[in-house]
Every structure is written in C-alpha cells, then in structure tokens.
Amino acid sequence: MMTTAFTYSSIQSADGTTIGFQQTGAGPGLMIVPGVLCTSADYTAIAGILAAAFTVYIIDRRGRRGSGAQGSAYSMQKECEDVKAIQEATGATYIFGHSFGGLVTLETAARYASFKGIVLYEPGVAVDDNPAVWEWISTYEQALKNNQPRQAFTAFVQGAGHTPLSKMPRWLAGFILRIMIRGAHWQEKVAMLEANLNEHKETLKLRGSYQHYEAITGRVLLLAGDKSPAFVHRTNKLLADTISGAQQTTLSGLSHLSPENKEAPQDIAGEIIRFLSC
Incomplete structure (x- = not known):
C-alpha cells in the first residue's frame, strides 16, 4: 500500500492568527474543514484517497496544534475568515465540511460566495430554535x-x-x-x-437561521449516513430545500463519524469525487 505524502504549511488569517493545514495530491484545490474535537490528522485517510483527483488542504481550525488559539474574540466570523484566508492562499474552489466543519463551510459560502463545489457530510446546523x-x-x-x-x-x-x-x-x-x-x-x-x-x-447563536443559506451560489451536495439519527436527515432535507439546486444523498451503513480515519472515508471520498468531477 502506498503511503500518501503530506506537507504542512500555515498562513495568517485576517486578524493575524496562524492557521495551519496539511497538503497532499495534485489537481484542482479541495479544502477539508474538520468537525469538533478533531484535527487535520483525523482526515488524512479521506485526503489520501481524494489526492488522486485533487490537491487537498486539510485545515487545522483555531484551537488545534499548528494553529493559533481561538482567543477572546472568537466567533463564527473568525472561522469563516480563516477558511477564506486559506482559499485565497491556495486558490482552492472546492470544499468539504464535516459536522461543525460543515456549518463553517456553509457560513463561509453564504458570506463570501466563493466556491464552485461544496460537499457537506451531516453539517452541524441547528435548524430548530429549541x-x-x-x-x-x-x-x-x-x-x-x-x-x-x-x-x-x-x-x-x-x-x-x-x-x-x-x-x-x-x-x-x-x-x-x-x-x-x-x-x-x-x-x-x-x-x-x-x-x-x-x-x-x-452554533447555538445561529440556531434557526438556516434560511440565509439560500444566498449560496455554488453546487452543493448534502451527505448523511443511514445509521445517523432522524434529526440529521431532517436537517439535510431542510438545507436541500433552502439551497437552490442542492443534491441530497444517504449512504448505506454510515454514521456521523464516517469521514474520519478508521471509519468509512472511502465511501465518502467516492461521493465527493463523483460530484465534483461532473
């Protein structure tokens, strides 16, 4: 089995915070935005598969090793600025977000409208104001x-x-x-x-505000595993109904952590390649 080679780089976000990321592969740029309690190291398996078709950039979001602290002024806007800074540095026009990383991806796409293709796996959007x-x-x-x-x-x-x-x-x-x-x-x-x-x-501050994602202009694919709870599928359905032209797919045998290493990254990578290569 071939070992995927990664390099590590960093950029400065709008407020001067260092944001690190791993890079591998060759081809159009694709960013990966990890979920909570995860680092870039948790997505090297899916990145290794995607590297056959894309130059992949796995972000270490604020508060992770390789990046600066969240800081007292931490906000969703800071997360979006970090993603935007890496996009500007790399030229990537495709993006994949998992869980909270999916929420960050949606917010960035809505605020900056700068992605041609967006894939989300069970994005952590709070659709209910409960x-x-x-x-x-x-x-x-x-x-x-x-x-x-x-x-x-x-x-x-x-x-x-x-x-x-x-x-x-x-x-x-x-x-x-x-x-x-x-x-x-x-x-x-x-x-x-x-x-x-x-x-x-x-996330709590944004609950019930998903309607503003109708401003997103890039092609969007919403993924979920059939082992995930009902609220995940309801969220994806509401997002698909809100974002013009969004597609929705449920993957057999998968659950919330499936994009991570040692889970089922190969199944999700296949969907990403299929959708973004169309």
Whole structure:
C-alpha cells in the first residue's frame, strides 16, 4: 500500500492568527474543514484517497496544534475568515465540511460566495430554535470549570445525540467512553474541550437561521449516513430545500463519524469525487 505524502504549511488569517493545514495530491484545490474535537490528522485517510483527483488542504481550525488559539474574540466570523484566508492562499474552489466543519463551510459560502463545489457530510446546523436541545451545554461548561473533563466529554457525547450512548444512564455512558478513549487519544480530546464549548456556543447563536443559506451560489451536495439519527436527515432535507439546486444523498451503513480515519472515508471520498468531477 502506498503511503500518501503530506506537507504542512500555515498562513495568517485576517486578524493575524496562524492557521495551519496539511497538503497532499495534485489537481484542482479541495479544502477539508474538520468537525469538533478533531484535527487535520483525523482526515488524512479521506485526503489520501481524494489526492488522486485533487490537491487537498486539510485545515487545522483555531484551537488545534499548528494553529493559533481561538482567543477572546472568537466567533463564527473568525472561522469563516480563516477558511477564506486559506482559499485565497491556495486558490482552492472546492470544499468539504464535516459536522461543525460543515456549518463553517456553509457560513463561509453564504458570506463570501466563493466556491464552485461544496460537499457537506451531516453539517452541524441547528435548524430548530429549541433551547431544550442545548441543555447539555451548561452541564458541560460546569464540568470544565470543576476540572472534570471526563464528565464534560460524556455530557457532550450524550447531548449531541449521534450514538446509542445518548440513551444510556450518564454513569454507564461515561464508563464506556473511559474504556473506548484513553491514553494519547484522550489527551488530544482534552486539549480541545474548551474549543468545543466555544464552537457549540457559536452554533447555538445561529440556531434557526438556516434560511440565509439560500444566498449560496455554488453546487452543493448534502451527505448523511443511514445509521445517523432522524434529526440529521431532517436537517439535510431542510438545507436541500433552502439551497437552490442542492443534491441530497444517504449512504448505506454510515454514521456521523464516517469521514474520519478508521471509519468509512472511502465511501465518502467516492461521493465527493463523483460530484465534483461532473
């Protein structure tokens, strides 16, 4: 098996913050915008497949190694400026966003209208203006203040609602997560817990505002896995109805984390290549 070669570069965003990114492949430029609690390293498998058709740039969003801190003025606008800065530096006109990265992608496309092709996998858009859905955030934030990262992480996983752990007692879900995620992998997550809180607060600020995505002019493909919960498919349907000409596809056997390494990146990469090569 061939090993994909990556190089690491960085640029300065509009406010002077350093934003790092991994690069591989050859061809038209395609940016990858990771989800919460992830770095560029979590998307090297999908990037390696896409590298046969594209020059791929995997962003390390603010608060990740290789990039600067989110800072006290952190906002969705800062995330969009970071994506725009990398686009201007690389000339990339295609973009793939996963989860919160999908939300950042949509916001950037709506604000700057600068992408020819956009692929989103289960974008983290809050379509409902329902505060009850976000009650977990206060538990998460208090756990971080009390230096209880495990409790915070469990509150997030259950509150996000993407896995069967959401329906388990809190103690049992926490026990399972402690077994599943430990060592260096856990330390990577701990380092991003504060950033995760800030990112979800930005998502909360935008809840119910998805109608402004009708301003997006590029071609859009919305992807989801058939193992994901009903609210994911409802979100994609509302977005497809809002964005002119958007296409929607559900992939068999996939779930929310499928774009990441060791999941099912090959299935999603195939859809990206098919759509952007048309």
